[in-house]
Amino acid sequence: MAAKLGILAGGGDLPVRLVETCRRDGREFFLIALEGQAEPGWLSPAIPHAWFRMGAAGAILDRLKAERVEDIVLAGRVRRPSLAELRPDWKATQFFTRIGMKALGDDGLLRGVAQVLEQEGFRVVGVQSLIGDLLTPPGPLGRVHPDEQALADIAHGVTVARALGALDIGQSVVVQQGVVLGVEAVEGTDALIQRCGPLRRPGAGPVLVKCAKPQQDRRLDLPALGPDTVAHCVAADFAGIAAQAGNTLFLGREGAVAAADAAGLFLLGIEP
Template structure:
């Protein structure tokens, strides 16, 4: 997968539009470790502001498009990335500024096409304003799930059968822009991710848990997904919730899924007896 070379970092400054979760902080920390100084626009009501005290940042409402464009220009940002989920805004209660009004017509129509349509409209608009839009995966390839069995536990033949079935299911629901994950047990679909996200999917599946561990969480990118704005993500909390649902393991698409704190993710998986594997989904589930 293509990436933005660190060798070009002297000629750029990264602006991170930060939503919820730990991904924005992980990305900012990675960039700083390379000698870069990212600027973060913290989406009001989404980003945990106290986490970013050590980074230059500003808190902005997602609808104040003009304000965040001015902030990015003021901070000499050349490249923009979106990191962390942001709830789809309630279009009835928006109070946009002038730039937000210009964008509103686009996102109103795009939102009807699902999350991918919405993200494409936003990234296209930012590009038109002269910024280069890049994906988290292009800035920090070390945050991507590697290929193969990642921990001490390996999937069994039964698990691999569930993984293959899960890939087919997730590709099908992803093509409809429904979700990026499903839980499969003995070939049966226990739950499919929708707008609630993977954490709530796992919490919801706890009521279906067997006495013995069984079932697999399969997580893939959607076909044709706008990866610059939205990528599937797993991390330590995913493992904890999968263990609470008494699953056997997690299978995520290698190279197209972000993993937060791989070391801690695998520590928890090994401790809980769960496998974590990175899939070459292109060779499966056809």
């Protein structure tokens, strides 16, 4: 029998999918809902869970141990809080003191979290090991294919995205006709798309390129896209989306591909 799973849940549909998967497979689980991050609407008394603020590291660890959790997965969008919002307890304060300046970026911070969890005796697993159909496959995902200009923009976007990722800044870039319209930082992909929409130039539309960071721990914070990403790109009159195959989570793929086809937007799994 599979070990009991602890789900550290942020926002979005991914925690919901994990709960559905555990129930389908008969796997025991316990969900930690992060205050200000997880979405409360779908959580019911039938789902074993507890709410904690992100800074309550000691209490979270104690509850996971009390629930006899062995494996832990980090799932869902998490907006980085300010220290005032975080209100770190003693365990969290020790953590931030130890990692110091190494964790200014998301990758460094998550690696530090994973290290603490493993030191406490848990095994950190990637969401893609639990839900098998989440990763973006290579090649065109719908009926629309990129043209030569889009392929050139994708190649340029990959170069920029890998450079950004190596600096632990972001995972996405928007390129149009060889010009970088914007890069992702703390605001996230949806805000990047909305910011670049008004910067669109005449002619062939922009392309969103998403790549994992070169140093990325594949258990943690893989790039993700879904129906909302497609909807924002359609609204901003983008030409398409290129995402790293095998390293990008694609939620709601069937509906997203249908929406992209209807709008004439290409979706492409790339292998940089």
